[in-house]
Amino acid sequence: MKVSLTVNGKPMSGEVEGRTLLSTFLRETLSLTGTHIGCDTSQCGACTVHVDGAQVKSCTVFALDVQGSSVTTIEGMANTDGSLGRIQQAFQDHHGLQCGFCTPGMVMASAALLAVNPTPTEAEVRHHLEGNICRCTGYHNIVKAVMAASDAIPAE
Amino acid sequence: MPKDFEAKTTGIGAPMKRREDIRFLTGRGVYTDDIKLAGQTYAVIVRSQVAHGRIKAIRTEAAAAMEGVLAIFTGEDFKDVGGNPAGWLIKSRNGEPMREPKRPVLAHGKVRHVGDAYAAVIAETYEQGRAAAQQLADDTDIEELPAIIDMKAAAADATNRVHDEIPDNLCYDWGWIEDNRAAVEEVFARAPHVTTLELVNNRLIPNAMEPRASIGEYFPGTGDYKLTTTSQNPHLTRLLVAAFVLGIPENKLTVVAPDVGGGFGSKIYHYGEEALVLAAAKRLGRPVRWTAERSESFLSDAHGRDHVTKIELACEKDGTFLAFRTETFANVGAYLSNFATVTPTFLHGTLMAGPYKVPHVYVNVKTVFTNTAPVDAYRGAGRPEATFSLERVVDQMCRELGLDAFEVRRKNFLTPDMFPYTTPVGLVYDTGNYQATLDKVIEMADVAGFESRRAASAAKGLLRGLGLSTWIEACGIAPSHLVGILGARVGLYDAATVRVNATGNISIMVGAHSHGQGHETVFAQVAADRLGVPESSIEIVHGDTSKIPFGMGSYGSRSLAVCGVAMTKAIDKIIAKGKKIAAHMLEASEADITFEAGKFAVAGTDKAKTFGEIAFSAYVPHNYPLETLEPGLEETAFYDPANFTYPAGAYLCEAEVDPETGKVTIEAFHCADDFGNVMNPMIVEGQVHGGVGQGIGQALLESTTYDETGQLLTGSYMDYAMPRASDVPFYNVDYSCQTPCTHNPLGVKGCGEAGAIGSPPAVVNAVIDALHRGGHTHIKHIDMPVSPQRVWAAING
Numbered sequence: 001m002k003v004s005l006t007v008n009g010k011p012m013s014g015e016v017e018g019r020t021l022l023s024t025f026l027r028e029t030l031s032l033t034g035t036h037i038g039c040d041t042s043q044c045g046a047c048t049v050h051v052d053g054a055q056v057k058s059c060t061v062f063a064l065d066v067q068g069s070s071v072t073t074i075e076g077m078a079n080t081d082g083s084l085g086r087i088q089q090a091f092q093d094h095h096g097l098q099c100g101f102c103t104p105g106m107v108m109a110s111a112a113l114l115a116v117n118p119t120p121t122e123a124e125v126r127h128h129l130e131g132n133i134c135r136c137t138g139y140h141n142i143v144k145a146v147m148a149a150s151d152a153i154p155a156e
Numbered sequence: 157m158p159k160d161f162e163a164k165t166t167g168i169g170a171p172m173k174r175r176e177d178i179r180f181l182t183g184r185g186v187y188t189d190d191i192k193l194a195g196q197t198y199a200v201i202v203r204s205q206v207a208h209g210r211i212k213a214i215r216t217e218a219a220a221a222m223e224g225v226l227a228i229f230t231g232e233d234f235k236d237v238g239g240n241p242a243g244w245l246i247k248s249r250n251g252e253p254m255r256e257p258k259r260p261v262l263a264h265g266k267v268r269h270v271g272d273a274y275a276a277v278i279a280e281t282y283e284q285g286r287a288a289a290q291q292l293a294d295d296t297d298i299e300e301l302p303a304i305i306d307m308k309a310a311a312a313d314a315t316n317r318v319h320d321e322i323p324d325n326l327c328y329d330w331g332w333i334e335d336n337r338a339a340v341e342e343v344f345a346r347a348p349h350v351t352t353l354e355l356v357n358n359r360l361i362p363n364a365m366e367p368r369a370s371i372g373e374y375f376p377g378t379g380d381y382k383l384t385t386t387s388q389n390p391h392l393t394r395l396l397v398a399a400f401v402l403g404i405p406e407n408k409l410t411v412v413a414p415d416v417g418g419g420f421g422s423k424i425y426h427y428g429e430e431a432l433v434l435a436a437a438k439r440l441g442r443p444v445r446w447t448a449e450r451s452e453s454f455l456s457d458a459h460g461r462d463h464v465t466k467i468e469l470a471c472e473k474d475g476t477f478l479a480f481r482t483e484t485f486a487n488v489g490a491y492l493s494n495f496a497t498v499t500p501t502f503l504h505g506t507l508m509a510g511p512y513k514v515p516h517v518y519v520n521v522k523t524v525f526t527n528t529a530p531v532d533a534y535r536g537a538g539r540p541e542a543t544f545s546l547e548r549v550v551d552q553m554c555r556e557l558g559l560d561a562f563e564v565r566r567k568n569f570l571t572p573d574m575f576p577y578t579t580p581v582g583l584v585y586d587t588g589n590y591q592a593t594l595d596k597v598i599e600m601a602d603v604a605g606f607e608s609r610r611a612a613s614a615a616k617g618l619l620r621g622l623g624l625s626t627w628i629e630a631c632g633i634a635p636s637h638l639v640g641i642l643g644a645r646v647g648l649y650d651a652a653t654v655r656v657n658a659t660g661n662i663s664i665m666v667g668a669h670s671h672g673q674g675h676e677t678v679f680a681q682v683a684a685d686r687l688g689v690p691e692s693s694i695e696i697v698h699g700d701t702s703k704i705p706f707g708m709g710s711y712g713s714r715s716l717a718v719c720g721v722a723m724t725k726a727i728d729k730i731i732a733k734g735k736k737i738a739a740h741m742l743e744a745s746e747a748d749i750t751f752e753a754g755k756f757a758v759a760g761t762d763k764a765k766t767f768g769e770i771a772f773s774a775y776v777p778h779n780y781p782l783e784t785l786e787p788g789l790e791e792t793a794f795y796d797p798a799n800f801t802y803p804a805g806a807y808l809c810e811a812e813v814d815p816e817t818g819k820v821t822i823e824a825f826h827c828a829d830d831f832g833n834v835m836n837p838m839i840v841e842g843q844v845h846g847g848v849g850q851g852i853g854q855a856l857l858e859s860t861t862y863d864e865t866g867q868l869l870t871g872s873y874m875d876y877a878m879p880r881a882s883d884v885p886f887y888n889v890d891y892s893c894q895t896p897c898t899h900n901p902l903g904v905k906g907c908g909e910a911g912a913i914g915s916p917p918a919v920v921n922a923v924i925d926a927l928h929r930g931g932h933t934h935i936k937h938i939d940m941p942v943s944p945q946r947v948w949a950a951i952n953g
């Protein structure tokens with residue numbers, strides 16, 4: 001079966017089976033390997049992407065379910081000139097990553113939080129990231145990075 | 157971060173941002189599972205569902221006939237090749253060598269733990285492989301045997317055996333130092349006070365976020381093999397696979413560990429899947445890939461800790477330590493993982509004096525086989541177990557004698573004038589200042605203000621406590637001569653090659669492997685500082701045995717302290733050769749050439765050559781002393797440390813306990829560490845954060861539970877409680893107390909494991925303190941993880 005959708009602003013399509021997960025489709029069919037697979041129980045958040053702006057664990061939806069949707073992955077988070085986007089830059093500035101494996105999911109989850117809550121408290125950041133596991137950082141610098149990225153959002 | 161560090165922007169000591177972050181933040185990291193190869197096939201492993209059983213039959217016909225199936229492997233296919241060896245020979249108290257059962261690529265004859273791999277399917281697609289693996293599992297007859305799970309029962313059981321040839325399931329019964337045993341007993345017999353604690357150091361599952369993965373390739377034209385794998389040390393993996401397991405020439409195998417998503421010890425070791433994908437690639441003539449599902453990781457990654465310890469402390473009534481004595485049962489699981497035998501012994505027993513001037517110590521460790529996953533080094537490896545035992549028993553002694561926990565530590569600390577100091581357990585501490593880190597942490601934690609914070613908690617019906625832990629570790633692993641005497645079967649030096657290219661930029665190939673530590677940034681920082689060239693002109697290459705010299709990878713907080721020193725030694729050779737070239741070019745004597753800020757100059761003149769000019773001359777040697785000097789500018793150095801390094805520190809945890817629910821909340825966590833010189837404070841802080849996060853996980857959350865039949869009850873993130881962002885606080889980290897290592901030129905000690913070593917006893921001590929201050933004085937100890945259920949039961953029990 002064919003699935004067609006927009007990924008990081010570009011129209012894309014590919015052949016999938018009914019059981020093909022969005023995470024598998026992104027990684028295997030579209031070679032967008034920035035989306036990581038860290039578990040088989042939908043608990044780790046390494047596979048987090050945005051579907052039509054909403055935060056989704058891509059291992060929990062079938063590729064066919066996002067037919068016609070707009071999907072954003074970590075590969076779509078940089079600025080148009082290729083420089084790091086605001087949240088990505090905050091992660092680098094605040095050492096919010098070590099091995100980098102949880103990082104794509106952390107950035108996507110943080111972006112989704114800041115989109116709805118531009119000025120979260122520390123507790124809100126920690127609460128929002130409950131679905132994303134990091135084994136390296138002890139979360140300290142991830143939370144710092146998200147807070148810093150939130151401060152940087154100009155009031156509109 | 158201390159102010160003077162913020163000021164630096166480049167070179168040693170600057171909090172430089174990490175260059176590797178760019179690829180990780182944009183989804184362009186290349187982890188093993190991200191690599192796709194033409195013609196690739198998929199391996200799916202068939203794992204035992206029972207803890208202990210005899211394989212009666214594996215009927216492969218049906219699975220082999222399924223769509224897409226290319227090959228099936230069972231233990232039979234590997235019975236004539238070697239086993240995965242133990243890297244360390246331990247001798248028992250009676251002088252006998254440890255028992256060392258063969259660890260095959262795939263289980264043969266018996267399965268010995270749930271998750272034990274006994275067959276594999278290679279198929280065109282992953283889904284086809286899975287379907288056939290299921291068929292194969294259905295077509296396997298295994299006669300289930302009683303599972304051996306409890307360590308003490310296992311050691312007492314003469315009939316039921318994990319390995320048929322090992323009668324009491326004992327790997328070894330080790331005494332350290334055995335000759336001191338009688339003297340220690342005598343001290344205990346006449347001691348004015350003895351405190352005893354029985355402790356469990358809970359089994360942990362490392363859970364690097366990237367599951368293990370391996371890709372095997374075989375090139376029939378040359379007979380070469382290539383293994384791409386999630387490894388912390390590709391050269392060791394190559395040695396083990398080539399020389400010990402498959403028996404292929406070492407120079408016919410390349411091992412590449414590309415971007416690796418965390419290790420924490422679990423990716424040091426060689427695993428059977430690596431040999432399997434290579435053997436299968438050769439048989440099929442196609443690449444064979446395997447990636448663990450997380451549930452496989454839970455069942456088959458090497459676990460950590462799992463000690464049951466009785467510790468006794470003999471002391472004067474004023475709290476002066478006289479002796480420590482321990483008896484530990486250490487679970488090694490079903491097979492010996494590569495460093496499983498050294499972790500509970502030399503990485504544990506030799507740390508049993510802590511930072512204290514205790515005159516007598518005796519450590520006994522019985523290491524036991526059980527029908528559980530293999531247990532090996534996990535962040536800290538033996539040293540967290542030693543620290544936990546010591547710091548818990550010291551706290552308990554203070555409580556029994558009504559003494560102040562801070563003062564008792566201070567009274568017993570080694571003092572700065574005592575170094576170098578030979579401990580009663582065989583180490584020579586080169587330097588340290590334990591008073592300084594204790595003073596520092598007291599200041600950081602505002603201990604003076606604790607009472608008012610406690611009162612505020614009490615007003616809310618909550619109990620607040622303060623928990624101290626003063627820790628030391630031996631890292632920068634390790635002096636080969638010393639570890640050789642102790643039974644190591646490998647050397648633990650490291651190596652680096654510095655290649656100055658003709659255009660003046662520099663490639664540095666290092667034996668250390670970065671899987672989160674930021675080597676690409678820090679090694680470049682250190683090299684740039686020494687060479688006086690910009691960091692941006694230096695590239696750090698790691699993780700590929702076809703490119704790097706034979707180094708020993710990263711673990712044991714060794715990367716900078718061993719490999720970093722090798723790199724600086726190679727740089728010194730480059731500078732020495734550069735001086736010779738400069739002397740020729742500048743028509744001066746070599747002794748008059750100085751090297752500073754990237755320039756070779758004739759002392760006292762303005763005659764100078766830049767680093768780039770020297771490099772160019774080395775590769776275009778038109779005006780060059782060819783009769784006395786080789787062209788080119790490339791040097792390799794190996795460095796074998798003279799001693800371990802001894803980072804130390806003091807940690808204070810402030811915790812709140814809700815007596816109604818038993819829930820523990822970490823209100824504050826303070827770390828004052830002495831890591832010697834610090835190369836990149838931002839990264840050092842990150843390492844401490846990560847270690848403390850894992851330590852809090854061990855103390856409060858993480859429990860690895862096997863039931864009596866050997867089923868792992870905590871085999872997924874739904875059952876195994878990983879620390880999440882809201883389980884931990886911001887950590888308050890300081891490293892301004894610095895006593896540089898005396899025997900390496902960088903003065904570095906290592907910081908990767910500290911947090912995981914120092915934090916668990918601080919957390920538990922804080923909980924016990926809170927409970928005592930709240931009047932629950934009957935509670936002597938609560939085993940980790942200190943879960944709400946356990947706290948509640950202790951309060952109400």
Ligand code: FES
Nearest residue numbers: 042043044045059
């Ligand atoms: S891979 Fe999707 S939540 Fe873990």
Ligand code: FES
Nearest residue numbers: 098102134135136
């Ligand atoms: S950076 Fe390694 S898991 Fe988060």
